[in-house]
Amino acid sequence: MESDPEPNRLLRPMSAAPAPAPAALLAWYDRHRRDLPWRARPGETPDAYRVWLSEIMLQQTTVAAVRPYFERFLARFPTLDSLAAAPSEAVMSAWAGLGYYSRARNLHACAQAVAAAGAFPDTEAELRKLPGIGPYTAGAIAAIAFNRQAAAVDGNVERVLTRLYAVGEPLPGAKGRVRALTEALVPADRPGDFAQALMDLGATICTPKRPACALCPWMRPCRARAEGLQETFPRKAPKSAGALRRGAAFVAVRTGDEAILLRTRPPSGLLGAMAEPPTSEWLPDYDLARALLDAPLEARWQRLPGQVRHVFTHFPLELTVFAARVSKSVAAPDGMRFTPRAALGEEPLPGAMKKVLAHAFAATGLPEPGAAVRPRAGRRREAAPTRASRKGAP
Numbered sequence: 001m002e003s004d005p006e007p008n009r010l011l012r013p014m015s016a017a018p019a020p021a022p023a024a025l026l027a028w029y030d031r032h033r034r035d036l037p038w039r040a041r042p043g044e045t046p047d048a049y050r051v052w053l054s055e056i057m058l059q060q061t062t063v064a065a066v067r068p069y070f071e072r073f074l075a076r077f078p079t080l081d082s083l084a085a086a087p088s089e090a091v092m093s094a095w096a097g098l099g100y101y102s103r104a105r106n107l108h109a110c111a112q113a114v115a116a117a118g119a120f121p122d123t124e125a126e127l128r129k130l131p132g133i134g135p136y137t138a139g140a141i142a143a144i145a146f147n148r149q150a151a152a153v154d155g156n157v158e159r160v161l162t163r164l165y166a167v168g169e170p171l172p173g174a175k176g177r178v179r180a181l182t183e184a185l186v187p188a189d190r191p192g193d194f195a196q197a198l199m200d201l202g203a204t205i206c207t208p209k210r211p212a213c214a215l216c217p218w219m220r221p222c223r224a225r226a227e228g229l230q231e232t233f234p235r236k237a238p239k240s241a242g243a244l245r246r247g248a249a250f251v252a253v254r255t256g257d258e259a260i261l262l263r264t265r266p267p268s269g270l271l272g273a274m275a276e277p278p279t280s281e282w283l284p285d286y287d288l289a290r291a292l293l294d295a296p297l298e299a300r301w302q303r304l305p306g307q308v309r310h311v312f313t314h315f316p317l318e319l320t321v322f323a324a325r326v327s328k329s330v331a332a333p334d335g336m337r338f339t340p341r342a343a344l345g346e347e348p349l350p351g352a353m354k355k356v357l358a359h360a361f362a363a364t365g366l367p368e369p370g371a372a373v374r375p376r377a378g379r380r381r382e383a384a385p386t387r388a389s390r391k392g393a394p
């Protein structure tokens, strides 16, 4: 590893900085590469299915979070063909918990397209034509799986490059320039290793806070480091947060088999095709006083203390949960179903809806799965009969 002979200098003239050498990063990678379950070891041939699957899972999710999902997903769908042939419910269920469910739908559609074609295409341009594959993922697959001279620019790489070149223009406006800077660095030899080396550098050395510059193979050419301004890059344009949305969720438990009333969300849009207990619309000005008009069926709904909060990419959500027990003779309204408690794990429930169910189980006398019904006095705030307002309610 290179060492800096002048570790305390702060304002080195930029013109004096050496150009970043891909070879220095590759040499560092050869010594410090992470051992990841989807990554080919030295001498092994990368498996395009594993590379593609990991890159889709890693979009906006951490390596630590993806590891167990990746292993389970591969155990369930060991080949691209097995994934392509699986029912969409099975794919969504295996994905549940990773968030961004449009990715799971695109993943399945992509598997079917590739299975029909016989193999993954091996160029960025052809990969871009597949569902769910954008510029970053196309570059990553082309470089890692097929050793193409392609750049894979994600948030980690943007951080490294904006520091390396002290890019003052804020993101996202600077994305084009950062991509061009990255492309100019990708070597003809070992482009796949170079892409993974950049990922590892961003994840382990050039971290958002307190980057370990003394261990960095590009310490000497790094302009931000020379100016002592590492943590001020990348510069970012101010973001406007989405407005808080509110709504009501209804957890109906059927007496006897303790099945839970669920429905499937529309196939496109937020949490598309995922399962959920019925909810109202989610609106900034949702009127909770009228929430029972949104109940899916007639029952003695009990408003539970507290709220369930969840932050989506573009807005935070606050749901007030209503719970009720209904008799076994009550039929599920049109488009809904009662799912036995033991089968809840098979439902593609997104994180927000798992929180709703956990809140209902924990905050009321509704039983935990498999437990006896034991109402807890004093924990219910409100009990009111309601009228069903929807077609199909019994």
Ligand code: SF4
Residues within 6 Å of the ligand: 160, 163, 164, 205, 206, 207, 211, 212, 213, 216, 217, 218, 219, 220, 222, 223, 224, 225, 230
């Ligand atoms: S020297 Fe520091 S800021 Fe510059 S690329 Fe390396 S770790 Fe990042």
